[in-house]
Amino acid sequence: MEENWAKKIRGLNLKEFLIEKLLFASATISIIVVILIFFFLFSQGALAFREISIPDFLFGQSWQPTSVIKPEFGAVPLVYGTMVVTFIAMAISVPIGIIIAVYIAEVANPIEKEILKPIVELLAGVPSVVYGFFALVTLAAWIQQLTGTNSRLNALNGGIVLAIMVIPTIVSLAEDAITSVPREYREGSMALGASKWETIRNVVLPSAAPGILAATLLGFGRAVGETMAVLMATGNATIVNFNILDSVRTMTATIVIETPEVAFGSLHYHALFAVAVFLFAITFAFNYLAGVVMRRFRRTGR
């Protein structure tokens, strides 16, 4: 009898022990994957710099990887494309996103809120290829009619569709920041005779500013990494014309367009990984900054 119990307990302990180890192993998979992605991208990307110099890559004005005469791997046109499209998107989505967030958090009545919040969530779920198709067919035609541009697909088209895609991200994060402003702040302001709008403007928005900044940074990271919509909307010409009605090609689009045709192990193959490392570094920096801003906000916000 005694013997049996001891056995059972030992068996149980062993089972508990094994389960804990198994769960632990699963939890480490995320770390392993991140490290693996990091090293794989870097090692493959680094190989490109055996043949092209880093300054040539970073400041080169021409991206002609498949040219027979002289292949060129200058990232400037791609970085330019990404930046133009992203800045147009942010210029549109940040103000509109904040306005919608304020409306949902402070102005809307409970019924409107019940309707608006799920809609914003649903919109965040629309696949980017669907937005891309809309930009390619409908939005591009509208923009061409309005501006009379020759290049039907252009940076403005990409920027606008990207703005639509980033708005849900900014709205939901900014709304969180606004609703987390303590009630006493509002009450104090209203008690001093300020109107609701004055309270929002002078008390609520300044207190929520770090959270809104974090939302903007995360939106920026999202916009830089977005692929299908800009690929289908911008026309993908690797030129730098400083005109938002001209075609541009982003870093993300370049990877999708060129990877399926690239010869494994070639300079071009490694150069595409170098572009991915660059992209990874930019988005990592913005996500990291957003995290820092958020943490500081949490510490000093109360």
Added chain:
Amino acid sequence: MNIKLLKQRIYFQIFRITTASVILFLFLMIWTFISNGIGVIDWTFLTDIPRRGMTEGGIFPAIVGTIYLTLGAVAFALPVGVASAIYLVEYAHEGRLLRMINSAIINLAGVPSIVHGLFGFGLFVIFLNLGTSILSGSLTLFLMILPIVISASREALLSVPKSFREGSLALGASKWQTIRHNVLPYALPGILTGTILAVARAAGETAPIILTAAFFFRPTLPKSMLDGTMALASHIYYMATQHPNIALVRPLTYGSVLVLLGIVLSLNLVAIVIRTRHRRRKNW
């Protein structure tokens, strides 16, 4: 005082109009898909293979491909994600390891999908020699949806009150028995919601699929995980930009967009409904 209120009213009206216009714009977008796409959707379109160079017939292989790819991704992500979340919530102690795992999850979620795609292409398709296949695509999608499943499961586990665990432990149940019988069942709706959202995300992802799993045209259904496949999202991209006669296939493309949008939005809607119903019923 009156000027103050007038000013407030004007600002609030501007906000209301801005919000309404954005929503209206998006409904207009969805309406163009419905009005242009509904005409081609019938039983044949959903169950037939593409015919005559994809200018006629249906999109059945693409629908099947999307289902295989997402189910494959979830088959990896659900066990790993839930197990990770259980470890993080129930076992892990504050410390460096926990911080490392947390920042790994945040970083994994922040990596652009195309970077995941190129990584999957380099590692699974080429280095591990799995080829352009459902397995390569599923593994790539698995990496992308893992953080979604982990965060959702973690939230769900954290929302189960401490007293549930204490009651079970006080009755002599072991830690795992407690988790298995007194914590997991109550976290299930939250885990389910997160998983559905992850499926929706995986079904709509395009760029990673193009690099790791998708074929422009492959009318036969895949026989194994090592076969490549058509998929809805990549099919839309190919039909809209690569097909030799884009204008001719435009109506079919609208149909495919509508099918994908229908699948993804209904999955999202189901997740929202489960969550609100669960929230209402919860009374501990």
